Amino acid sequence: MGMAVSETIQLAHGSGGKLSHELVEELFLRHFHNPVLACLEDAAVLPLPGDGHPPGAPANAPVRWAFTTDSYVVKPLFFPGGDIGRLAVSGTVNDLAMMGATPLWLTAGFIIEEGFRLDTLKQVVASMGAAAGEAGIQIVAGDTKVVERAGADALFINTSGVGWIPAGVEISAANARAGDQVILSGPIGDHGIAVLSRREGLQFEAPVESDVAPLNHLVAAMLGASRRIHVLRDPTRGGLATTLNEIAHQSAVGIRIEEAKIPVRDAVRAACEMLGFDPLHVANEGKLVACVPRSEAVAVVQAMQRSLYGEGATIIGEVAEGPSGKVLLKTGIGGTRIVSMPTGELLPRIC
C-alpha cells in the first residue's frame, strides 16, 4: 500500500460528511460546472420557462420528453480512444439521440470501491466533463456511494438523461418500412476490439481506438436534412447484427444488407480473424444505424458525411417486406446467409 489516505477513496467519501462534500466541491463541481449543480440541493431544479417548454424548443409546438438510464461497468476503465467516463456520458446521450431527442440534462451516480485511487477518479470525472461539454449537455445531479474493499478496484457509473423530441419526429425501431434504405454511420467493431486489446490474457497490439462519442449533433444534422427518419439505433453490445435483428423483429420486416458495403477497418478485420469473431457481432459506441425512406436517403447520407462522427456514412442495404424478422446478408462472394444475434459474450475461438 504505502499510499496516503487522502489519495484513495474511503468509505467516508460516500457517507455524506466532510469528505463527501470535499469530493463534490473539489472534483464533481469543478468538472461538471453548471449553475444547477452548483446549488447543491437535494434535487436539481430544472430551468424550464413558465410554459414547461424545454430551452431551445420552438414555442407553441408540442414536444415529447425522452428519459433514459444506463449503468456502466466496463473493464478495463481506460482503453485506447476512451474511458468509462466518456462512455457513461456518450452512451446515455446516444440513447436519447436515437429517439431524435435533443439531450439536455444528465445525472451521474457513482459506486466506488474503497481504496480506489483518487487521481484515477479525477481522470474519469474530467473525461465526463469533457464529453458533456462536447455534447452540449449539463450534469445536474449526482450521487456517490463507497462500498467495502473487495479487491476488484471497481468503479460503476449510472447516468440518467432527459431530452425533448420535436413535433413531427417519429423515430422507433418499429417504424422501418419496406423500401427504406439502411444507413450505417461508419466502420464497425472499433470499440470492442480496442477494449479487448487491453484485456489481460489477450495480448495483442492493435492500432484501433474505441469510437466512443456522443452522436447527438450528428443526429441533429440528419434531422436537418430530413424529418422522415424512421429508425435510429446505436449498435452497442451485440454489434450491428443485434441491432438489425431488433429492427427487423420490431418492425416485422426483412432487412437485406451486403457484406461488401459494410465498412470495417483493416486492423479490426485482422483482430477478428485472429480471434474468430464476426465484425457484425463486435460492440460499437459511436456509430448509428438509420432506416430512411428511399427518397430521403441520399440527402441524409450527405448530411452525415459532412458531420463529425459521420464521415464514413454509407448505405449498406435496404428494408424488405420479408422474410419477416430476419436479416439476410449477401456475402462477399455473392452467396446468401442469415445474420443472427451473437450469443452472449464474444469468446475467442481456436476452431
Place this chain on the structure above:
Amino acid sequence: MRYLEEYQDVRLAERLVKWIHRRSTRTVRLMEFCGGHTAAILRYGIRGLMPPTVELVSGPGCPVCVTHAAELDRAMALAEQPGLTIATFGDMFKVPTDRGSLQEARARGGDVRMVYSPLDALEMARRHPRRSVVFLGVGFETTAPGVAASILQAEAEGLKNYFVLSMHKLTPPATRAILDSGEVELHGILGPGHVTTVIGSRAWEFLPLEYHLPCVIAGFQALDILQGIGMLVVQLEEGAVEVGVAYRRSVRPGGNREAQALMAQVFEVHDAPWRGLGTLPRSGLKLRDRYSRFDAGLVFPVKIGPIREMPGCRCGEVLRAVASPRDCALFGARCTPQHPVGPCMVSSEGACGAWYHYGDGGV
C-alpha cells in the same frame, strides 16, 4: 491482409462456381470433415451457390463437439477443485455437461480463465507459482503440437505448476470410423487444410487406396473451398481417385516434420472415446510416461459420475452425418446457442451452431 483477402475475390469466386456447374453432371455427396469448413461454407453462402447435383454434408471435425461427456466431466471436476486454475480455449467455455458449463463453474467461484494459446497458460503458471494451472488440451493435430511444445517449455524452465489435461484427437481414425460404419454414402471428402498442414497430404492416401474415395485438401477462404469442391467434382466426373491439394500455399505432402516430431515426443497414441463415434482405436493422444508429471489426469485424480445422455439430443448422429441439424427435434426449439443441449450447438463451428447462426443456405 495478404494470403487471405485475395482468396475472397468475387469475380474468381463466380468463375469457380460456374466451373462447378459446368462440370457437375453426376449427383454426388461430399463430406467436409472439418467444422471450420462447415462454418465457412455457411458463412460465405456456398451451399446456395452449388448445383443441385452437389450435396455437402458435415463431418465430425469439431474438436469441442467430439469431446466425450466423460472427458468434459473430468474437466468440470477439476474446475471445482480449489487451488486449481483452469485455462481453456474459448470454444469450451459454454459446452454443457451434467454439472453445467465451465462458464457456470466460474460463476460458482471456480478459477476458469480463457486463453488464446497454451503460451498464455504457461505465463499464468509463471506468474502464479502457488496455483496449479491446468490447460485443457482440446483440438486435433493442428493444436496438439503447440501443446506439446508448451510442455517441453515447462520442462525446460523447471515449472512445477503447469499441467495439461489431454483430450486431443486424431482425424484420420474418425474419418475411417464414419466410412466403416457404412451409415451414409459418401463420394468424396473435403479434407481439413490446417490439420493437413501439420500431418501432410500423404496422411490421406488411405482414402483412395482403401476406400476408393477421392479427397481434396482445402483451405478456409472462399476460393479455397470452391476450388476444393470443384477438384472433387472433376475427379468424380473423370473417374480419378486420388488426394488433391487445393491449399498448396500451406499444405505439403509430408506436412510439418518438426510439429510431428514434437507431438510424437510428448504424446503417445491411445484408444480414445469420441462423442457419437464410440471408442476409436488409436485415435487420441495421451502424455507419455516421461511427461506424466504434467498430466493433470494423473496428478489430480477426480471422481467422475455416471454420464447421462441428454434425451432427444442427436449430436452423435449429426457428427456421423446420419442426421442434419434440422432433423433434430430440439434444433432451434429447446436447443439454441443460448441454451445448448448438446455441444454441436455451442459454437458456430459445430454443425448445429453453424446452421443456426448462418441459416441453411436455402434461404
Place this chain on the structure above:
Amino acid sequence: MCLAVPGLIRAIQGTLAEVEIGGVRWKISLRLTPEARVGDYVQVHTGYAIAVVDQAEAEETLRLLTERALA
C-alpha cells in the same frame, strides 16, 4: 482444421516472433517452424506458427484460378 491466420514476421527473438496481420501485432512462437525468417509469412494457430506460407504456390494458385479456361 480450425483458425490459422497468415502473418508477416517482422522480428525474431529466440523462438518468439512478432508477426503482423492487417496492422495488428502479435507475439507468437516459432518452435514448430524453426526455419522461418523475418519477411516470411507464417500460418498462426493458437500462438504458434504451424507452417511457412509458400508464396510461390500462393501465386501459382491465383494464376490458375485467373486463367481463361478452368478445365
